[in-house]
Amino acid sequence: MSPAAYPDAGTATAVPVIETHGLGKVYSPGTEAEVVALKGVDVSIARGDFVAIMGPSGSGKSTLMNLIGCLDTPTHGSYLCDGIDVATLDPEELAVLRRDKIGFVFQGFNLLPRMSALENVAMPLGYAQVPVAERAERARQALAAVGLAERAGHRPSELSGGQQQRVAIARALINRPAILLADEPTGALDSKTGEEILALFKRLRDDNHTVVLITHDAEVAAHADRILVMRDGELHEEPGMGNRE
Template sequence: MTIALKNVTKVYHMGDTTVHALAGVNLEIIAGELTAIMGPSGSGKSTLMNILGCLDRPTSGSYSIDGLEVGGLNDDELAVMRNQKIGFVFQNFNLLPRMSALQNVSLPMVYAGVSKIERIERAEQALGMVGLEERKHHRPNELSGGQRQRVAIARALVNNPAIIMADEPTGNLDSKSGNEIMDIFGKLNSQGRTIILVTHEPEIAAYARRILHVRDGQLVRDEKQEGAEACSGKVS
């Protein structure tokens, strides 16, 4: 699924202040790419991620996924797009504390109307993909930070999305756990999924084949990396 942005802007009005979070971004991401978005605080990288993930709409410009103009979709259609085609992974995991790993991973399928039997089967498969099948009945407070992020990745995978969006996915993890998480993203990318991640850590961006540098709401550099670590697709 090719992602294309043309002259995309995002403007926020806060009282008498106008903030231009994005100022005419032009970008194309080809299916199967592993792309990192980097930039200082306030650069617009999280706003760009929210628009790419259909969590927000641009103020102006065009955003399309596989030729479909996203700006023309209503709220219900956007929700379907997010649920079926995009998986999300966040820095703070966003797991429900009273639910087991299996139940947390099953949630997106509840919204998609999948039967309970199929939900359990697919959630177990997704947990197996991230090496947590034996922890499926554990609650988040019984898991390490790295394990919780693996649960979050499994949850992002259950509807078999073509695109995975990850916002600072290693930000709350130690170096070893962070590298393990990036190895999982590398494997998913080697299977053909498009991975887009926001990070401020150069060592994490080094896993990507492409790094987009954002500053003051603009794409200032588009850097290609031939020998990116993600190409190995290994999982620790």
């Protein structure tokens, strides 16, 4: 399936951005080391949702994150990413979908130290074969969107932790993905800076981005509109939790 065949955000608003049916993952099946990490997960997340997936270590949240991010394949069940059944894609098509549909934000920022903020943000556009002049302009726009236009020429070592995470978010958004997948994005930040990053996620949600936040911290999860809790490989929605400001 070519990228041109992907549903367009303007024409497929009714299609969930994330939809799973009976999604499961078993490691080392049929052996003494067998681990059932995920058990029949059904979830639907719409465009513009801000969702937290919360759970302690070993609950299955990282496994679910890897499946949503197309970094791993399920043992059973199905996953539709922005309307595309990922099981129908060959490795090259899957790589294109992951590049175009999913933006990743990690706890450790993962910025290249010898590159400026602008160069770090523009880097994914090189893989997408976007012309050089357009890369720079789009990267400047992305940095402006996260409040760092004046820091474009700074290297990561010249930026605070919060600024580095903003650069990482701008990089994740540069291909205009359907999903922003953030794995413990405030874990390396002080509480005040963490609050600023969570406020940025809310603004992105208001701009119709879909934000999926992976966290073990209930206080962080409380910033989301929906909270999904992983327990022993099963997903539960917490009624009455989450908020929209």
